[in-house]
Every structure is written in C-alpha cells, then in structure tokens.
Amino acid sequence: MPATADGFLPTSSYVILGLLSFGTRLTGYELRQWAEGSVRFFWASPSMSQIYRELEKLEAAGLVDAVDESGDAERARTTHGITVAGRDELRRWVEDAPYEPPMIRHPAAFRLFCAHGADPAKVRAMLEEHRDWAASLLADLAEVEADLLGDERFEAPARVATWGLRFFGAERRAIGQAIADLADPDPPTPEV
C-alpha cells in the first residue's frame, strides 16, 4: 500500500485524506474547490484529473469510501468519505512522517536574481505584479481565517491560516522593500 520508500503515501494522498478528515462527504469536484479554498495557500492544489486518480487509489486501499448519490437524476455524483483506516493513516503521517522542509518555487525572486543587464522598468513591473498577487492572496486568506475562527472543528486549519497571514504578510512587506531598494540606488535597507 505505501507507495514511497519511507513507508508513507505521496503527500497528494494526504491532501485528499486531510480534506475529507473534517467529516463532510465530498465529490471530486468539491474536493477541488475545498483545496482551492484552503490547501492552496501552502500546497499546490491538485488538478481535477489528479484528484480522481487519487480517489480511485485511496478507495482501492480502503482509506476512502465512495457512494453513488446520483439518485434519479441523470447527472453522475459520487461522494467520498474517509474510512477509519484512512483516519489512522492520516494520523500516522501527521505524527510520524520524517520532517521535510518546504519547497519553494519562486519565479519572481529568481527573475530578480538574474536581473543584471535587464531593463529596470520591466523588472520593476514584474515585482509590482508579484506584490499585487501577494496582496490579493492575503485578502483571500484573511477571509478564510475569519471563516475558520470560532468553529472548534477548524481549530487546526485556523492556526495554519494565522501562520499563513504572518508569512505572506512578511512577503508582501519584503517585496515592497525590494521595489523601494530598486528605486533608490545603492543602499539596501538595513533591519532584518
């Protein structure tokens, strides 16, 4: 059953299990939406086709169950829930998986890294676009946090949202400073 060498499933599997662990039965489509509204802030939310394949695999392993809820309607609708074995596997991962550092792919930072010789105006525009992205993400995340706070069921996700707000808040501030530093000639602002 375990796919990877360390005896745990690929993390994408735990993304599905994690979302289902809050108790609501979900279709593949809904899983995608839930992922977009939460997981995407600290994990790439998987594509639809990825989700369906993951669900099949997890069901075959007995970690997830599937129920056809199409009813009379023509429209197909299969909801998925987490099984006891699924909960056990998720908890095992949360508690005992070997630590893995975050992996960041930051095109904007890397483009700045290569910016010598490039048109400063274009570099600046790129950074501004990134700052806007960060601002919009922060707004989304603040909304998510507001929804989570207060509901005891969502205590853990709320902690992550709070963490994310600090994290991305710092990113927005840092990128603002980087843009300012670009404008001023030499002196990179001190204060770390």
Added chain:
Amino acid sequence: MPATADGFLPTSSYVILGLLSFGTRLTGYELRQWAEGSVRFFWASPSMSQIYRELEKLEAAGLVDAVDESGDAERARTTHGITVAGRDELRRWVEDAPYEPPMIRHPAAFRLFCAHGADPAKVRAMLEEHRDWAASLLADLAEVEADLLGDERFEAPARVATWGLRFFGAERRAIGQAIADLADPDPPTPEV
C-alpha cells in the same frame, strides 16, 4: 526551441543560464554546488542528472557552449559557458515572461492543518524541527548575503538574498508564534 506553450523554456533551463550568466565557466558538478549555495533558497535546485540533461539541451539549442578541459589528466572535465544567444534568451525571460506566482509545498504547515486528533506532543516536535530548519537556513542565507554584498557583479542576487532574509525571518517568527499558540490553550495571538 522553446519547449513550453508560452514560448519560453522550462524554468530549470533558466536556472542553468542564470548561474552561468555571472561569467564563470562551470562543470555540471560545480553548477550543482552553485545552485545549492544560491538558487535553492527560492527554487528547488535540480538534481545532477537533471543538470546534465539540461546542459545537453541548452548546448544543442546554442544557448550554452561546452569545452573539454580534461587536459592530460584522465579525469573528465567539461566546462560550460553562456553564449550571446543564451544571454539574450535569459534577458527575454526576465523581462517578458508572463508572471507566475510562487508555488509552495509546505509539509509542516499541511501536517498542522490535519493535526486535529493527533498527539499534540508529536505535532509540537514536528513544528520545532521546522523552526530549527528555518533558523539554519537563515544562518546560511546570512552568510550568502555577506559574500554577495560589496561585489557589484552580484548586486541582483544580493537583493534577492536580502529579500529572502526578511521572508524566512518572518517564517521563523511565525512558526515560533504557532508553537506558542499551541501551548497556550485558546487565544491565537492577534497582531497581523
């Protein structure tokens, strides 16, 4: 030549071109080391085999050249440099590539997200391991920044290092607060 739909190469190609753009001729092995010492802070530094395949591809496209510097020695040694076409392609990417947001894979945050029902002591230990990782990364990055500052050739990378120090500094602080919040019962600290 362009591999992806938007007319640009995959970002890994620009990682190689970016490192070579500072002017030093490098072997595949050395490219790996340079990547570990700089790019890895904001991009997954590619594996050796990836680097060699990338170099082959870039050479075939005329963006990189290769010179056998084995000399008399038995030991194979091929250095690579960036061509004029390579510089043009890199600058084109820095200036005109469509904006892409950062992609973060943050296992620690995601495990906290799923932490309801898990042993709090184990969750805490996991977060502490993450905090230590962040601290050690910060130390490495501070060293890198110190090396870069002062050399005009490395102005752009120095800006990124400064940015990274702010960014990861915030991460370390945020994780410290998350750990503290776990200890205190309910009240998630305010101040965003």
Added chain:
DNA sequence: TGTAGCATGTAAGCCGTTACATGATTGA
C-alpha cells in the same frame, strides 16, 4: 590505504499537468 570529494552519466519510474471528451443543471 581508504574515504571523501570530483565528475559524468543511464534507466526507470512517479507525479502531475494539459488537452481532449462528454454531458447535465441552473440561472440570466
């Protein structure tokens, strides 16, 4: 003498994406 580092590759395979394909339902 032997271990760590230098140096280069091949093969297999997973993970995940995009593109393609299909059709029902809801609301403007």
Added chain:
DNA sequence: TCAATCATGTAACGGCTTACATGCTACA
C-alpha cells in the same frame, strides 16, 4: 437560449527524482 457551473473521466506527455553505475584525485 446561451453561458457558467457541476461532474467525471481518458490520453499523452513533460519534468524531475531516485537508484544505479563508473572511475579519478586529494588528503588524512
């Protein structure tokens, strides 16, 4: 009636990793 959304998949492919394989060189 038309578009957006709901809902589910298949096929092909690209990118990147791990594991495997090889051998030299410097140093302790």
